Amino acid sequence: MAIVTDIKLLAVNPDAHIQVLQLADSAHLIWVVDDFVADFDTLVDYSNNQAYFNKPGRDGTLFPGMRDEMPDSYYTTLSAMIEQLALQPQGQCFKRHQIAKCWLSKVTLTPQQLTPKQKMPHFDSLVDHSMAAVHYLNDDNLGGTNFYRYKHTDKLAFGFDDKEMILDMVERVESSAEQRSGYINDSDDLFEKVFSIAAKPNRLVIYSGNILHSANITAQVEFDKSALNNRTSINSFFSVR
Numbered sequence: 001m002a003i004v005t006d007i008k009l010l011a012v013n014p015d016a017h018i019q020v021l022q023l024a025d026s027a028h029l030i031w032v033v034d035d036f037v038a039d040f041d042t043l044v045d046y047s048n049n050q051a052y053f054n055k056p057g058r059d060g061t062l063f064p065g066m067r068d069e070m071p072d073s074y075y076t077t078l079s080a081m082i083e084q085l086a087l088q089p090q091g092q093c094f095k096r097h098q099i100a101k102c103w104l105s106k107v108t109l110t111p112q113q114l115t116p117k118q119k120m121p122h123f124d125s126l127v128d129h130s131m132a133a134v135h136y137l138n139d140d141n142l143g144g145t146n147f148y149r150y151k152h153t154d155k156l157a158f159g160f161d162d163k164e165m166i167l168d169m170v171e172r173v174e175s176s177a178e179q180r181s182g183y184i185n186d187s188d189d190l191f192e193k194v195f196s197i198a199a200k201p202n203r204l205v206i207y208s209g210n211i212l213h214s215a216n217i218t219a220q221v222e223f224d225k226s227a228l229n230n231r232t233s234i235n236s237f238f239s240v241r
Contacts, residue, residue, distance in 0.1 A: 007046045010073040012080045013038040013202075020090055023147065023195050023211075026156050030147075030197065031085060031206040036135060037077060040202040044137055047232055051104050053225060063235070064109035064118050064183075066225055070102040070234060078102060078133065078236055081204065093129075096241040107215065107231040110223050111182025119180040120173045121148040121191055124209035124237060126160050132209040135234040136199040142231040143216035144199035146184075148191040150212060156194065157210040183217040199233075209237065 017034045037043055053066035079099060086094035109118070124132045134145055149156050150169050158166060172190055173180070180188075187193045196216065197205050207213070215231070222229040 007042055007050075007071055008073050009039075010043065010077045011038045012036070012077055012084070016081070016084075018085065018088060020088070021195075021197075023156060028156060028208055028211060029090060030195075031204075032197065033081060033085075033204040033206075034200065034202070036081065036202050036204040044201075047104055047106075047137055048226075053104075053106060056109055059103060062115070062118055062122065063103075063105060064114060065105060065107040065223075067103045067105050070104055074102050074234065075099055078238075082238070085206070093240050097131075097238050099236065099238040102234060102236040105233050105235050106225040107217060107221060108223050108225050114182060116174045116177040116180065117170065119177070119182065120169075120184060121146070121212040121214040123158055123212055126158055126162075126210055127239070128159065128208070128210065129240050130209040131206055131238050131240055132213075133204060133206045133234075133236040133238070135204045135236070136201060137232040137234070138199055138229075139201055140198040141218060141220050142199065142229060143185075143218040143221065144197045145205060146186075146193050146214055146216050147195040147197075147207075148184075148187075148212040148214065149194050151190055151192055156212065157208060158212070159210065184214050185216050185218070 013035045016036055019032045021030045051068040053068050056065055059067045082094050082097050085091045153165055220229055221231045224230060
């Protein structure tokens, strides 16, 4: 196999491994693709030496760190993988898709810098056909992704009809902000951790964007974007029909 040395030539790894997991007591599926891209080292080099990162919050989200939009080649590569998922036995939902954004993301806010809303699990959208993807550039020592249930409901995912429940959830988080020391990594008085995905270099994880989830920020994470142990991932958002 030819070695790709330019991120403009990024491509899906023909040896990528796809598995489908199901959240317990629900119909929600999580898609895990290991060895996603063909030349992972070039992608890591790009994230460390070429990307330009904006200050936290400039992307218009509550992501606790710095982001840069990925080049067009990454959009093309992710789209090619989604097309492969559509051919899988449970992949009918991927038949049509449209990618909104692909963000190269580095966690740079310390636990002390977080707002109350950054100390809780979140959802990316309230639309049923919105999907989220995280492509890990780090190993599991810097944390994967946890999925949660708000303890005042049986639901794992929220919709537009859950406005009152969402407002109640946020109000309870803000009222207990002083008891929340930083990033949420496990169950607490308001949220139950129901599932975890370990990080692995070049692992892509895809799930419904309306499921409560949060990055698992471990004690090994360094919050300097240039540090060896900075948690780095590519977070993408797309719709399916």
